[in-house]
Amino acid sequence: MLRGTWTEEKFTLKGNFYRFNDYSLKPKPLDPLPExxxxxxxxxxxxxxxxxxxxxxxxxxxxxxxxxxxxxxxxxxxxINAFGIIRQTECEAKEVLRAIIDKAIPDAVRVFHHEVQNAGNASPEREGNWAKSTFQDLVQYNDGFRSNLIGTPQQVAERSSSSSRLVPI
Structure with a gap:
């Protein structure tokens, strides 16, 4: 839909959720098109x-x-959504993570978990965002701690480097 309105003089789309009939967007974005x-x-x-x-x-x-x-x-x-906790020792970093988790409001995390499970169940494959998330993952709503960038500067650098081979950061 976006690319069509950006590139065609008169864009037509008859989709399930959106319909355009000879739609003309002006001014059009400059080349290269926005990502x-x-x-x-x-x-x-x-x-x-x-x-x-x-x-x-x-x-x-x-x-x-x-x-x-x-x-x-x-x-x-x-x-990737990644939150880092960097301290002089891994133990100190994990203590900070534990303190963050301990300050979470359990009922709020459980309600969020319930709602994202409902949303996932509504998807065609019946599994959406956060289907495999733990309580710890959901304390930070976008699984930011799942990246495991928690530890000493060296550990976080190595894990970040490891992630960037899969996902250029």
Whole structure:
């Protein structure tokens, strides 16, 4: 839809959710066109990103596999949500994480977990964002601690470097 309105003089689309009939967007964006970076990690979102988006925050292996069968002409950029806790010792960093988790409001985290599970159950594959998230993951709502950038400067640098081989940071 976006690319169509950006590139065609008169854009028509008869989709399930949006309809355009001879729509004309002016002024059009300059070339190169803006990148489309989408959110979501349901199966449908990952498949769509592999077909049409420039970027997505998701699991790398899935998107790369689906991208191979797509003919869009570019590789999808992958982003991760990562929060770091860096201290002089790994023990100190883990103590900070524990303090963050201890200050969480358990009922709020449980309600959020329940709602994201409901949203996931509404997706075609019945598994959406945060399906495998733990309480610790959901304390930071976008799984930011799941990246495990928690430890000494050296440990975090190594883990970050390891992640950047999969996801250019």
């Amino acid at each position: 489309i970076f989408q959110g979501g990690s349901s199966r449908a979102a990952r498949d769509m990103a592999a077909r049409v988006s420039n970027g997505l925050k998701t699991q790398v292996d899935d998107i790369r596999t689906n991208e191979e069968v797509s003919v869009k002409g570019w590789r999808t950029k992958i982003g």
